[in-house]
Amino acid sequence: MAALGERAKAAATVLAQAPGAVRDDALASAANLLEAATDRVLAANCEDVAGAEAAGTSATLIDRLRLDAGRVSAMAAGLRTVAALADPVGQVVDGWVRPNGLAVERIRVPLGVVAIIYESRPNVTSDAFGLCLKSANTAFLRGSSAALNSNLAIAEALRAGLVAVGLPADALVLVTDTSHGAAAEFMRLREYIDCLIPRGGPALIASVLANATVPYVLDGDGNCHVYVDAAADLDMAADIVANAKLSRPSVCNAAESLVVHRDVAASFLPRIVDRLDGVELVGDEASRAISPQIGPAGVGDFSTEFLALKMSVAVAESLDAAIDHVNWHGTGHSEAIVTGDLAAAREFTRRVDAAAVLVNASTRFVDGAEFGFGAEIGISTQKLHARGPMGLEQLTTTKFVVTGAGHTRG
Amino acid sequence: MAALGERAKAAATVLAQAPGAVRDDALASAANLLEAATDRVLAANCEDVAGAEAAGTSATLIDRLRLDAGRVSAMAAGLRTVAALADPVGQVVDGWVRPNGLAVERIRVPLGVVAIIYESRPNVTSDAFGLCLKSANTAFLRGSSAALNSNLAIAEALRAGLVAVGLPADALVLVTDTSHGAAAEFMRLREYIDCLIPRGGPALIASVLANATVPYVLDGDGNCHVYVDAAADLDMAADIVANAKLSRPSVCNAAESLVVHRDVAASFLPRIVDRLDGVELVGDEASRAISPQIGPAGVGDFSTEFLALKMSVAVAESLDAAIDHVNWHGTGHSEAIVTGDLAAAREFTRRVDAAAVLVNASTRFVDGAEFGFGAEIGISTQKLHARGPMGLEQLTTTKFVVTGAGHTRG
Numbered sequence: 001m002a003a004l005g006e007r008a009k010a011a012a013t014v015l016a017q018a019p020g021a022v023r024d025d026a027l028a029s030a031a032n033l034l035e036a037a038t039d040r041v042l043a044a045n046c047e048d049v050a051g052a053e054a055a056g057t058s059a060t061l062i063d064r065l066r067l068d069a070g071r072v073s074a075m076a077a078g079l080r081t082v083a084a085l086a087d088p089v090g091q092v093v094d095g096w097v098r099p100n101g102l103a104v105e106r107i108r109v110p111l112g113v114v115a116i117i118y119e120s121r122p123n124v125t126s127d128a129f130g131l132c133l134k135s136a137n138t139a140f141l142r143g144s145s146a147a148l149n150s151n152l153a154i155a156e157a158l159r160a161g162l163v164a165v166g167l168p169a170d171a172l173v174l175v176t177d178t179s180h181g182a183a184a185e186f187m188r189l190r191e192y193i194d195c196l197i198p199r200g201g202p203a204l205i206a207s208v209l210a211n212a213t214v215p216y217v218l219d220g221d222g223n224c225h226v227y228v229d230a231a232a233d234l235d236m237a238a239d240i241v242a243n244a245k246l247s248r249p250s251v252c253n254a255a256e257s258l259v260v261h262r263d264v265a266a267s268f269l270p271r272i273v274d275r276l277d278g279v280e281l282v283g284d285e286a287s288r289a290i291s292p293q294i295g296p297a298g299v300g301d302f303s304t305e306f307l308a309l310k311m312s313v314a315v316a317e318s319l320d321a322a323i324d325h326v327n328w329h330g331t332g333h334s335e336a337i338v339t340g341d342l343a344a345a346r347e348f349t350r351r352v353d354a355a356a357v358l359v360n361a362s363t364r365f366v367d368g369a370e371f372g373f374g375a376e377i378g379i380s381t382q383k384l385h386a387r388g389p390m391g392l393e394q395l396t397t398t399k400f401v402v403t404g405a406g407h408t409r410g
Numbered sequence: 411m412a413a414l415g416e417r418a419k420a421a422a423t424v425l426a427q428a429p430g431a432v433r434d435d436a437l438a439s440a441a442n443l444l445e446a447a448t449d450r451v452l453a454a455n456c457e458d459v460a461g462a463e464a465a466g467t468s469a470t471l472i473d474r475l476r477l478d479a480g481r482v483s484a485m486a487a488g489l490r491t492v493a494a495l496a497d498p499v500g501q502v503v504d505g506w507v508r509p510n511g512l513a514v515e516r517i518r519v520p521l522g523v524v525a526i527i528y529e530s531r532p533n534v535t536s537d538a539f540g541l542c543l544k545s546a547n548t549a550f551l552r553g554s555s556a557a558l559n560s561n562l563a564i565a566e567a568l569r570a571g572l573v574a575v576g577l578p579a580d581a582l583v584l585v586t587d588t589s590h591g592a593a594a595e596f597m598r599l600r601e602y603i604d605c606l607i608p609r610g611g612p613a614l615i616a617s618v619l620a621n622a623t624v625p626y627v628l629d630g631d632g633n634c635h636v637y638v639d640a641a642a643d644l645d646m647a648a649d650i651v652a653n654a655k656l657s658r659p660s661v662c663n664a665a666e667s668l669v670v671h672r673d674v675a676a677s678f679l680p681r682i683v684d685r686l687d688g689v690e691l692v693g694d695e696a697s698r699a700i701s702p703q704i705g706p707a708g709v710g711d712f713s714t715e716f717l718a719l720k721m722s723v724a725v726a727e728s729l730d731a732a733i734d735h736v737n738w739h740g741t742g743h744s745e746a747i748v749t750g751d752l753a754a755a756r757e758f759t760r761r762v763d764a765a766a767v768l769v770n771a772s773t774r775f776v777d778g779a780e781f782g783f784g785a786e787i788g789i790s791t792q793k794l795h796a797r798g799p800m801g802l803e804q805l806t807t808t809k810f811v812v813t814g815a816g817h818t819r820g
Contacts, residue, residue: 013763016763017760017761096782098780098782102771102775102780104781104782111793111794112763190619194793194794195793195794209600209623210623213619213620215792215793215794217794233816236816239816240816240817240818242818243818243819247818247819327423345813349811350427351426351427353423353426353522353809354809355809355810356812357809357810357811357812358811358812358813358814359811359812359813359814360813360814360815360816360817361512361812361813361814361817361818362814362817362818364818364819365512365812365814365817365819366810366812370508370512370819371514371810372506372508372514382625383521383522383604383605383625383807384521384604384605384627384794384795384807385794385795387807387808387809387810388808388809397793397794397797398797398798399763399765399766399767399798400765400766400767400776400781400798401759401766401767401769402767402768402771402775402776403755403768403769403770403771404768404769404770404771404772404775406643406649406650406770406771407650407770407771407775408649408650408652408653408657408771408772408774409653409657409772409775409780
């Protein structure tokens with residue numbers, strides 16, 4: 001594992017000096033070679049799918065694992081899209097001159113080696129590589145054993161794309177030992193890994209917390225709320241709640257919980273119950289007294305990210321109570337208020353502690369593409385380094401460059 | 411420990427909403443009450459010093475531990491200086507409008523609860539509190555057992571300063587259980603701690619890597635180099651090397667290693683050997699062949715942060731070799747080149763991988779105050795969140811505020 005890390009680090013040193021145009025050429029070349037390798041990738045993927053089926057893997061996981069020609073083309077298109085984004089490297093973030101004449105500049109530079117541990121989707125191999133290369137970082141990838149053949153075939157094409165433009169193949173290093181022991185070792189390569197981004201469920205996060213000594217950014221859960229204020233336009237509120245819950249229930253920025261101000265609960269709840277036909281609603285006593293179609297909320301329902309057609313419902317006595325409810329049960333991801341009252345919007349946006357707070361908009365907008373980042377490596381719910389959707393900028397760090405004329409410190 | 415964390419978090423919620431003027435009043439009031447408590451603080455400090463002496467603690471450590479009226483006044487002055495800095499909270503970092511009309515703003519907000527583990531200097535109690543309060547964070551502090559009485563007396567005065575302006579006393583929580591077990595528990599309070607900054611030696615850092623599950627920023631070692639290029643003004647180079655080594659050898663931005671281009675080694679080394687009279691020099695064969703006063707470098711000398719009047723010396727065959735030497739042995743802290751050659755300066759600043767790279771200036775300038783930050787909580791050698799001197803800005807995070815007019819995602 002250390003030998004792989006050493007290769008990854010050596011490639012990062014070369015990448016950090018490669019002009020943006022060369023990195024963009026490598027992305028284009030990797031996209032072309034990936035498409036040209038479609039048959040080989042699909043054959044490898046067939047092996048993985050067959051293995052997963054034989055192992056009794058669930059249909060949902062097999063769907064995530066399975067590739068077809070369209071999905072391979074989509075990966076290639078993703079690489080071309082990333083190539084067209086602005087280069088984050090070399091940007092002068094800020095700069096100033098000190099009273100003694102010393103010039104201080106803060107320059108955006110690559111992190112170096114970005115390690116990513118991910119689960120069954122093989123497209124992450126290509127997506128992560130694209131974002132890392134665009135930001136001049138080595139992608140040091142550790143996928144799941146279920147997708148190993150697919151990942152190897154994809155990585156082979158991408159590495160050939162690097163070599164075709166004279167960049168080191170090791171700007172993409174794929175770990176092929178998919179054992180738990182190897183994962184733990186991977187998370188401790190402090191000498192070689194500058195940032196680890198785990199993309200997976202609670203078991204992976206727990207393993208990172210227990211084992212990792214490398215710096216990491218956690219892509220956390222989203223127990224997202226929509227709060228319908230006393231001053232909400234109820235048509236707007238119904239549209240937003242329906243969009244936040246229904247447009248894609250399985251993603252982290254989908255709403256899991258509805259909080260309604262008591263002054264509008266009697267008028268709003270029956271409407272939204274109809275609108276959310278097919279969604280299992282579980283709520284507190286106040287909501288159930290108004291809409292008996294709402295079932296009783298069990299212990300923990302208000303703190304659960306369902307990722308399914310299920311939603312918790314609470315009636316809040318006041319704006320304050322709603323904010324407290326959101327801060328207590330939320331996971332710091334994306335929280336929305338629907339209101340026409342400026343003071344309520346101000347209170348909610350100031351006091352709710354989350355990566356993103358939305359006013360009169362669906363939580364579903366909290367996403368790198370929707371924010372205009374062009375690409376996304378995840379959504380951070382931690383507060384250090386990156387908070388919210390992570391694009392290319394979050395795959396960089398800065399370096400101070402200080403220029404004097406023989407300055408010494410008194 | 412969890413109960414302390416809960417108190418710290420509750421106070422952070424209040425602080426996050428407190429106007430900057432109120433936080434500044436609290437700093438002023440804390441400074442006044444700390445000065446007023448000088449006798450009590452010094453009496454407590456006497457107990458600590460007596461305990462340390464009885465335990466056979468080294469004179470250096472006892473000097474760090476010992477307070478006098480001047481040091482207490484300096485702490486109070488530090489609080490007043492921090493109060494006068496610009497408030498980082500609420501700054502709109504950036505903002506834009508998406509094609510669909512959605513407005514996205516990124517706002518600077520406090521981290522919440524900042525935990526600091528530190529060793530014997532009791533002034534850290536006051537300094538850390540000042541920076542945390544200015545940035546609207548709770549200071550959750552765990553000092554050493556040797557300084558416990560001093561820290562308690564200081565914290566009592568500072569907490570009274572908070573209460574005097576109506577802020578919660580728990581915006582400063584001092585952990586009084588100074589056992590190793592308590593430290594390990596402290597590092598795992600993910601529910602309550604938003605950022606941990608350990609300030610101490612290698613044993614503390616190792617303990618953080620082994621135990622911490624809370625997010626942390628490491629304040630690392632500085633094995634800093636000065637590279638004297640072939641195109642250096644040798645008078646300037648001698649001034650910079652002497653300043654970097656001699657002005658304060660015990661700090662992390664002091665130079666530990668001198669690298670000289672072979673073209674100027676014969677003229678520069680004898681001069682700098684004279685100039686560094688009293689410094690133990692250890693070097694490679696090439697340097698010793700020129701200046702026999704340089705002793706042989708032992709295994710590891712080039713990778714050692716001496717923090718003393720000792721320096722390693724190497725002759726580099728080329729600029730490339732010098733850059734490789736610096737990247738190999740350096741700790742990513744502060745690295746300087748002395749040169750009159752623009753191309754050499756460009757290569758060095760681009761390719762050296764460190765928090766700060768200096769051209770024709772002493773490494774000693776890498777410091778929050780010298781950079782104009784007004785205050786410093788440490789110098790980060792990691793790449794995530796903060797790199798280089800950390801001031802108030804590095805004690806904040808951001809929150810996205812997204813405003814629509816009923817926007818739903820298609």
